[in-house]
Amino acid sequence: ALEGAHIGLGIWSIPGYSLTLSIPENQRRYPGRTGAAGYPVCRCKDGLIRFAPLALRQWDSMRRMLGNPDVLESPEWYSGAYRGANADILIALLEEYTMVRTVAEVFDAAAKEGLPAAPVSTVRDFMNNPQTQARGFMVGVEHPLVGEALYPGAPYKLSETPCNIRRPAPCLGEHNEDIYCRELGLSKESLVALRRAGVI
Structure with missing residues (x-):
């Protein structure tokens, strides 16, 4: 009988693997997108959080999270182009809210309102994340100069042909x-x- 192989692909591992291919250099918090005022990255008391208000209902969610400020009541804000052109106002309002709260507090508030948001993780955060560790994504490899060093492993797990790191850089x-x-x-x-x- 023919049997297939099991392929385990964790969505958590993909960004970690892709970051090994190129080092992000973009320091801008708003890259000039117009679709939904981009994906603003905002400062919190203890880190950064990114919002992704893609649908109009999520724009309403963002307004509710911010306490429905008067400046956002205009129907013009429903236009992605208008939000993009006025991103500085939006980010200022968001950071007035986020900078007095922790990332966890803002994340919970966004989730409660149905607003997509995610903490911006550092490399250390990613390496220490329980999901990263549970998947065994970081692999110890013996290096002749530094001893054991952690390397990013494959973002997938193959039951029949497992991937491993054969040698260090x-x-x-x-x-x-x-x-x-x-x-x-x-x-x-x-x-x-x-x-x-x-x-x-």
């Missing part, structure tokens, strides 16, 4: 001889001369 110059001499045909003497000259 190479040290500087570790594979120079393999590449320059065996692959590119450079002599060992030339490689030594290039090292002495500080070229490689």
Whole structure:
């Protein structure tokens, strides 16, 4: 009888894995989107939280969470383009609310109103998160210079062909001889001369 393999794919692991492919450089809290005033990131007493008011009902949820301030009563705020053009006003109102509360308090308040929101985790937060640890996402690998180091593992679990990290990241110059001499045909003497000259 044919049997399939079990593939475990945890949504929590995907962002962690994708962050290993590129380092985020964008420091802006509002990137200029117009669809729903973007996804504002706001400061709290103990960290950052991001909101994602995608649907109009979630915009109403945000207004309720903020206590229905008069400045947001205008029907113009139902336009994504208007919210995008006035994002500074919106973020100022949000941070007036969030900066006197903890991330957990704001997250709970948003959830109560049906407003999508999520804490902005640091790398340490992600590594120490119970879900990250339960999935065994961070893998200990022996490194010749630093001893055991934690590496991000695969974001998926395959029952028949499990993925593992076979070796640590190479040290500087570790594979120079393999590449320059065996692959590119450079002599060992030339490689030594290039090292002495500080070229490689």
